[in-house]
Amino acid sequence: MSSMVKEFSNVGEFMKYIDDSIAELRRRLGEMLKKIEELRVRVEQEKKLRGILSKLGLPETVSQNEITLRNIKVVVNPVPAQELTAYEAAVESLNNKIMLLTAIRKEVEILGNIDVEIKLTVIYSDDIPKIVLLRFV
Numbered sequence: 001m002s003s004m005v006k007e008f009s010n011v012g013e014f015m016k017y018i019d020d021s022i023a024e025l026r027r028r029l030g031e032m033l034k035k036i037e038e039l040r041v042r043v044e045q046e047k048k049l050r051g052i053l054s055k056l057g058l059p060e061t062v063s064q065n066e067i068t069l070r071n072i073k074v075v076v077n078p079v080p081a082q083e084l085t086a087y088e089a090a091v092e093s094l095n096n097k098i099m100l101l102t103a104i105r106k107e108v109e110i111l112g113n114i115d116v117e118i119k120l121t122v123i124y125s126d127d128i129p130k131i132v133l134l135r136f137v
Helices: 011-055 080-113
Strands: 003-008 066-068 073-075 118-125 128-136
Touching: 003 011, 011 080, 011 118, 080 128
Parallel strands: none
Antiparallel strands: 003 118, 066 073, 118 128
């Protein structure tokens, strides 16, 4: 879990930062979705090949190529299905982060209507604003 503190001179600057973050996440999401489509094609090709090989009487071999450490899974020479699962989990996480930032932006937009000058200090956890400290100038 990463933490960071960022200061903004006004609400508009903070909202722009959120917009830029959302745009970057959407760009990365698009790249990952393209990769997922490529992996789905490879998974289908592998499935067809395995089906043909099993009809020829060749047994399906199962190899253990996953090692689970405390907080991370290591996959050595992953098959396309394993890659696909990993990318799908990453896409789900990115999509959740985009939805959360979009909701936060909507809520913060109300602060933009304040007629007094304020500075913001935002405390982030995993690139998501968790606490916004408002200071009157």
